[in-house]
Amino acid sequence: MSARAAVSAVVDPEIRVVTIDDLGILREVTEDPETGRVTVTITPTYSGCPAMDMIRADIRRALATAGYLDVEVVTVVAPAWSTDWISETGRAKLAAAGIAPPNPARRAGPIPIALAVPCPQCGSAETEQISRFGSTACKSLWRCRACREPFDQVKPL
Template sequence: MVTAADVVRAVPDPELRAVTIGDLGIVRAVDTDGSRVSVTITPTYSGCPAMDAIRADIASALREAGFSDISVNTVLSPAWSTDWITDAGRSKLAEAGIAPPGRTVSLTLTMRCPRCGSADTEELSRFGSTACKSLWRCRSCSEPFDAVKTL
């Protein structure tokens, strides 16, 4: 039997289509009481423009799974951390050519290339294809790639 939590965690992220909101760790809680489902989520950053789409996608997925009394709540504290990205999420990001952040905040000045693994990279722009990513290039294989912003 598929649970409400399974349904919610499987919702694709609208900006990072390679991962689900469960992979990103933005699902804080899924509480079920009979036919009522209450979902609590935390955005990757407080100004994330995808939150309306995420809330709508959660409600739609739950309705399709047979749930009718749905509430989706957003909390900002504690703030989301890149440490909440699952191992599967990190793998999926790398497979999609997006460099996943490290497990802890560090003072590294580079990101590893998700294609060849080289640390010889450079940031081209603090702003990537979405607000939560930056644009990088690998000096070893010359390929550009997105990286999830860490701070």
């Protein structure tokens, strides 16, 4: 198994339905052909994310299992992570798990303001934010008025 494949399969410890690759946390995986050293570059979803220590440990464990013992995990904060980095596969996995993925950010023109988030259970736009804070700091808590189900939304950044 390649180093990239091993690291790409690491599951996010807070949102267990997606990998760090799906979320765009995984930036780069390089292997030095001379030494065999693997360097993994990651970016936290936000400053102070408590999951980063677990992610680093999971990366080292995945690489060790794949036979890579000389590993360096580098955390970079610039450019800052954006919800635009979530892959289409990641967005689909979030929605399938009942977590509303954020819409891609727009970089030009008027900035859209989301007054409602479509319910990942029934698709209704009749939703309301219950709390700016969900089950983790990177999510907010919403409720669907149509099906009455609560759901998390990954906060758009």
